[in-house]
Amino acid sequence: MARALEFDQDQALTSAMAVFRRLGYAGVSIKALEAETGLSSGSIYNSFGSKEALFARAVAHYNQIVVRQRLLTHLQGKPAFAGLVSLFESLLDEPGGKAFGCLLTNSAIEFAGQETEASAALRAGFDLLQTGFTEALLTLPQMTQPDAERGALRLLAFYQGLLVLIRNGHDKEALRVTIPPELKAITGENDA
16 A cells, blocks of 8 residues: 655645756755755655656646746736736846746756656646737737737747846846837737
């Protein structure tokens, strides 16, 4: 008979997600995971199978509690342009003033197109963002489905580019002033 889990799996995934985000997959040892999650290496392996499997689960967890929540917070029930500005500007205001970046962005750069156990979760996170952008754009009266899909891809590229520059320590105020005009160019909202 399998033993019942004796820990909060969501909390363990949140802790693992945070350390992978800060240090990257390669920078995280099992000892670091033990310290961050409070789990023993045996519990990590018994519960998740491997570091790579834990990472894949942490990315999927990130998609649900960070990416999906950010989209809901900033885009749901708001005018498209205002919601997009709010979402993009929120990238510049990371809690605690840190610049650890986005787990999706950091991992996509770290793995540079390699297929890993986490690849599907990484693609799902980018798809979640792109779908959220498409849905926001489709609320604009002048927007067609093909235009919304092209605009969503442009928004995803801009979003990811901002995250890379932020992680690299670029001047946040210089980035902030680029957001409204770029979003106007992408959305076609000239009077926003």
